[in-house]
Amino acid sequence: MKYTISTLVENHAGVLSRIAGLFSRRGFNIDSLAVGVTEDPTVSRITIVVDGDDYMVEQVEKQLNKLIDVIKLKSFSAEELVRRELAMVKIGTKASERGDLLSLSKIMGGKICDLSNETMTIELSAESERLEEYLELLRPYGIRELVRTGTIALQKGNVSFG
Amino acid sequence: MQLTGAQAMVKCLEAEGVKVIFGYPGAAICPFYDALTDSSIRHILVRQEQNAGHAASGYARITRRPAVCVATSGPGALNLLTAVATAYVDSVPLVVITGQVARSLIGKDVFQEADVTGAAEPFVKHSYLIKDIKDLPRVFKEAFYIAGTGRQGPVLIDVPVDVQNERFSFSYPDSVNIRGYKPTVKGHAGQIKKVAQAITEAQRPLIVAGGGLFATEARYRLVELAERCEIPVVTTMMGIGGIPTEHPLYYGMLGMHGKQVANRATQEADLLFVIGARLGDRAVSNPALLEGRLRVVHIDIDPAEIGKNMEANIPLVGDANVILGQLLEQVPECTHSAWRNMLDRRRAEYRPQLRQFDGCINPKLFLERLSELADPDAVVVADVGQNQIWTANHFKIREGRFLTTGGMGTMGYSLGAGIGAKLAEPERQVITVGGDGSFQMQMMELATMCQHQVPLKMVIMSNLRLGMVYELQKNNFAGNYSGVFLDGSPDIPKLAGAYGIPAERIHSMDQADAAIGRLLKADTPYLLECIVNQDESSL
Numbered sequence: 029m030k031y032t033i034s035t036l037v038e039n040h041a042g043v044l045s046r047i048a049g050l051f052s053r054r055g056f057n058i059d060s061l062a063v064g065v066t067e068d069p070t071v072s073r074i075t076i077v078v079d080g081d082d083y084m085v086e087q088v089e090k091q092l093n094k095l096i097d098v099i100k101l102k103s104f105s106a107e108e109l110v111r112r113e114l115a116m117v118k119i120g121t122k123a124s125e126r127g128d129l130l131s132l133s134k135i136m137g138g139k140i141c142d143l144s145n146e147t148m149t150i151e152l153s154a155e156s157e158r159l160e161e162y163l164e165l166l167r168p169y170g171i172r173e174l175v176r177t178g179t180i181a182l183q184k185g186n187v188s189f190g
Numbered sequence: 191m192q193l194t195g196a197q198a199m200v201k202c203l204e205a206e207g208v209k210v211i212f213g214y215p216g217a218a219i220c221p222f223y224d225a226l227t228d229s230s231i232r233h234i235l236v237r238q239e240q241n242a243g244h245a246a247s248g249y250a251r252i253t254r255r256p257a258v259c260v261a262t263s264g265p266g267a268l269n270l271l272t273a274v275a276t277a278y279v280d281s282v283p284l285v286v287i288t289g290q291v292a293r294s295l296i297g298k299d300v301f302q303e304a305d306v307t308g309a310a311e312p313f314v315k316h317s318y319l320i321k322d323i324k325d326l327p328r329v330f331k332e333a334f335y336i337a338g339t340g341r342q343g344p345v346l347i348d349v350p351v352d353v354q355n356e357r358f359s360f361s362y363p364d365s366v367n368i369r370g371y372k373p374t375v376k377g378h379a380g381q382i383k384k385v386a387q388a389i390t391e392a393q394r395p396l397i398v399a400g401g402g403l404f405a406t407e408a409r410y411r412l413v414e415l416a417e418r419c420e421i422p423v424v425t426t427m428m429g430i431g432g433i434p435t436e437h438p439l440y441y442g443m444l445g446m447h448g449k450q451v452a453n454r455a456t457q458e459a460d461l462l463f464v465i466g467a468r469l470g471d472r473a474v475s476n477p478a479l480l481e482g483r484l485r486v487v488h489i490d491i492d493p494a495e496i497g498k499n500m501e502a503n504i505p506l507v508g509d510a511n512v513i514l515g516q517l518l519e520q521v522p523e524c525t526h527s528a529w530r531n532m533l534d535r536r537r538a539e540y541r542p543q544l545r546q547f548d549g550c551i552n553p554k555l556f557l558e559r560l561s562e563l564a565d566p567d568a569v570v571v572a573d574v575g576q577n578q579i580w581t582a583n584h585f586k587i588r589e590g591r592f593l594t595t596g597g598m599g600t601m602g603y604s605l606g607a608g609i610g611a612k613l614a615e616p617e618r619q620v621i622t623v624g625g626d627g628s629f630q631m632q633m634m635e636l637a638t639m640c641q642h643q644v645p646l647k648m649v650i651m652s653n654l655r656l657g658m659v660y661e662l663q664k665n666n667f668a669g670n671y672s673g674v675f676l677d678g679s680p681d682i683p684k685l686a687g688a689y690g691i692p693a694e695r696i697h698s699m700d701q702a703d704a705a706i707g708r709l710l711k712a713d714t715p716y717l718l719e720c721i722v723n724q725d726e727s728s729l
Contacts, residue, residue, distance in 0.1 A: 090494035
């Protein structure tokens with residue numbers, strides 16, 4: 029099962045390497061990891077998606093909590109969160125395919141962020157499972173390059189974390 | 191107060207009440223050594239940086255406060271790392287200070303540059319690289335606080351040499367506030383109640399005590415609880431001395447090299463009361479076999495230890511001493527006589543046959559005898575190998591301490607740790623026990639004890655081989671001995687003589703009492719080499 033762990037950490041150098049080191053040292057597998065500063069500039073939020081059983085997730089939480097730079101963390105199941113992952117896909121296009129791609133992109137809520145005579149770059153944002161489906165639809169056109177950010181997430185509703 | 195960074199470092203140590211530090215200078219830490227001469231802090235020059243770390247570890251384990259070791263950048267700091275890792279797994283509080291190349295040169299692979307905070311990351315509780323001198327006082331304050339509270343451990347401070355030379359206005363903070371670090375001390379009241387009830391309900395309770403007992407001297411309360419509720423006690427290697435060896439409720443060390451009666455007791459108990467132990471593989475080889483068959487109370491100051499190696503039915507996070515105090519307020523007197531009598535019978539039946547080899551010292555009998563003749567509060571430091579197992583199982587602890595590297599099993603620990611322990615409490619007898627293999631990893635420290643007049647009592651069990659690996663190859667590799675013979679070793683008493691350290695060698699148990707007498711009476715360092723047979727077994 030996949031869990032999303034939201035982690036608030038001190039925003040200074042070396043924190044990410046401590047967290048990455050912890051995961052590799054303890055044999056935890058990271059599906060994705062996204063970091064960015066929060067509403068408080070001294071705090072960064074790291075969103076980590078891990079795949080594992082309850083035991084593993086409990087261990088990940090406890091070991092992360094031991095890091096002095098970790099201020100607070102909580103793990104969530106998918107239903108408790110709004111989740112987004114951003115992707116940019118560069119597709120090789122013939123002029124004749126552009127129309128198809130444009131309408132596909134529109135259905136997916138995508139945006140064309142770059143265009144050249146041979147390529148088209150589409151920006152997509154969705155839950156990561158949905159993003160997978162979109163990419164499958166785009167694959168036949170020939171994906172030249174793909175870049176993804178990893179999931180970021182916030183709790184649904186009135187509650188806030190932090 | 192306008193100070194240089196180096197002067198401020200010394201002031202920080204003074205403010206933390208540091209009296210002794212262990213180290214080895216070099217270019218990148220020179221400003222600090224320069225400032226040190228204006229202080230009353232005593233510097234112990236070791237002969238290799240790793241031993242500065244072990245010495246600080248011995249010092250910290252006796253004083254129960256963070257101890258300080260210092261090294262220069264690059265190789266000096268890297269030599270320290272084995273000792274830092276050793277302290278980390280055994281939860282020993284250290285503040286490790288290393289010099290670093292100037293800030294403008296970091297990352298350029300200059301002379302004696304190493305990424306020490308990076309290299310040390312897996313083995314430290316926390317680390318700092320000071321890039322702004324204004325952070326220096328806060329970093330020192332936090333380092334001592336983090337090292338000495340919660341689950342204790344080493345904290346590393348890497349100080350670039352130009353930061354040591356920079357001037358700034360110094361003031362030492364009064365308090366710390368680290369938002370990501372709030373260790374739990376007191377046990378949760380509801381859980382305490384559950385534990386108290388579990389103890390009274392149990393038919394066959396067993397206390398498993400670990401090294402966590404010594405961080406706050408919880409051992410006296412542990413004995414009180416065991417006695418009040420008539421609960422048998424076993425310990426991990428790190429927990430040895432948590433209850434006197436000859437206490438009627440003590441059934442020995444558990445685990446791979448432990449006592450049979452202790453291991454069988456863990457399988458037959460209906461309640462395991464685990465306190466300050468992480469139940470590593472050497473203590474409980476297959477926890478899955480026990481889970482579900484009995485109830486487990488797990489008390490630890492580190493929540494991450496609970497449920498890591500063994501599932502706990504009643505987890506309880508906090509300081510062992512505080513929690514035992516809370517429990518003693520609630521637990522009524524009770525008895526578990528049938529269970530205890532059964533263990534007593536088993537202990538009486540199980541008498542290991544000690545084989546006597548002619549012309550050799552029997553290390554097990556020797557260590558028993560040594561412990562009987564030593565002061566009741568003597569500190570014994572065991573190295574690693576067969577000597578460690580012999581000492582763990584045969585040196586009887588009364589009011590004293592048993593120090594060893596339980597988690598990392600670092601050969602070459604004992605002399606450094608012994609020097610540190612002796613300097614922490616100069617009036618106390620400190621005895622080290624090692625082998626001729628481990629001795630040769632650290633014999634340079636004979637000079638340290640001479641230079642600084644540290645009257646350590648050293649026992650070396652010699653068999654001209656790496657006894658524990660030899661035994662492993664004999665039993666598990668069909669006697670295919672590989673890389674275990676120590677031919678070429680020096681005449682150890684003569685080597686000690688070269689340092690002016692009185693030393694002797696004995697071959698026979700008839701000589702033991704007199705030699706032990708001379709060892710214990712000496713007011714200088716003293717070395718006693720015991721010749722043991724190659725086929726002497728660990729157990």
